Amino acid sequence: MLEMSMTRLYELSVILYAMSVLLYFIDFLHHNRKANRIAFWLLSIVWIFQTFFFMFRIVETGRFPILTMSEGLYFYAWVLITLSLVINRVLRVDFIVFFTNVLAFFILAVHTFAPSHHQSAAAAEKLISELLMIHITMTILAYGAFSLSFVFSILYIIQYNLLKQKKWGKRLLRMTDLTKLDYMSYVLNLIGLPMLLLGLILGVIWAYIKIDHFHWYDAKVLGSFSVLAVYSIYFYKRVVQQVQGKAIAIWNIGSFLFLLVNFFLFGSLSKFHFWYS
Missing domain, CATH: 1.20.1330 (f41 fragment of flagellin, N-terminal domain)
Structure with a gap:
């Protein structure tokens, strides 16, 4: 039950991230500050989710979770999201922010939907579908x-x-x-x-x-x-x-x-x- 709940939250993170990328794209073309602000807050929510999952994984494994490919992808995505938030607030370089988020979305999607060692075969197949x-x-x-x-x-x-x-x-x-x-x-x-x-x-x-x-x-x-x-x-x-x-x-x-x-x-x-x- 807990595994499926965490899976649903992972999927929600991907959906929110997709919405954030869409809004950053609009801001990139039109310098729409409202779209940028909404994208920033959506990205912040994604970061909160990802940080929670990361801390949960630390508690669950009793170590810093970067030893496997799945864990490495997750940490990579988390780093990119964190950098996106910093760039958005400090540097405000929209071109870099947009493409960083596209890359991070790709990494997050790979981690979310790829079968990993701690997922059951049925759960992995359901995610792929x-x-x-x-x-x-x-x-x-x-x-x-x-x-x-x-x-x-x-x-x-x-x-x-x-x-x-x-x-x-x-x-x-x-x-x-x-x-x-x-x-x-x-x-x-x-x-x-x-x-x-x-x-x-x-x-x-x-x-x-x-x-x-x-x-x-x-x-x-x-x-x-x-x-x-x-x-x-x-x-x-x-x-x-x-x-x-x-x-x-x-x-x-x-x-x-x-x-x-x-x-x-x-x-x-x-x-x-x-x-x-």
Whole structure:
């Protein structure tokens, strides 16, 4: 009973950490101090949980728990979380904070879901199954956000063409203005990208645990990370190069079409993504 309770708390830590990374990503792009503050407090809660687990493990084993691979991963994740909190409060270097948290999330997820020597076989198998479900859920939610963003970009192009051709009418009046369409498309991608990143991290962890012959050159793996790259380029164009309007809308539409190719074609070619086929 105690083991399962600790397992649930580990999973809660991963969920809170995922939310923190998402908010740090928003702050990184927009200098949103409110998002940064919420991310900091979520990270603080994660740190409290992790410190409690660490102290509990010390009491349980009667030693400093870093002798096994599982313990070493846990301590590594705890150190990264601690450094993230210090950097956030003292140095305020957002670029470092964001990527430190992505790395720490990966380490924490590996420790949480990988079978370890003190877990029963049934508990380990249950965790692996739950890891797969979380991976699929987060990825599909990211795809949902990208889909809505695609719709807003389509509406943007339609509205843009109607205005350019000066075709005033009820269709034009029923659509919202270009600025709002563009902004909503961007916000949905802002939600989708970090969710896809975290979902892929969990998926890779699951594959290494569960699949005997996992290959990075699998069609679905390459396609999924290519989708991540395409949407990352979208943000680079928008935030760094300041590409706006029709050009960025067309790129977003193309990104989503590539996502569909990955979902349907690459999924059917994959050696282990059979549930997408």
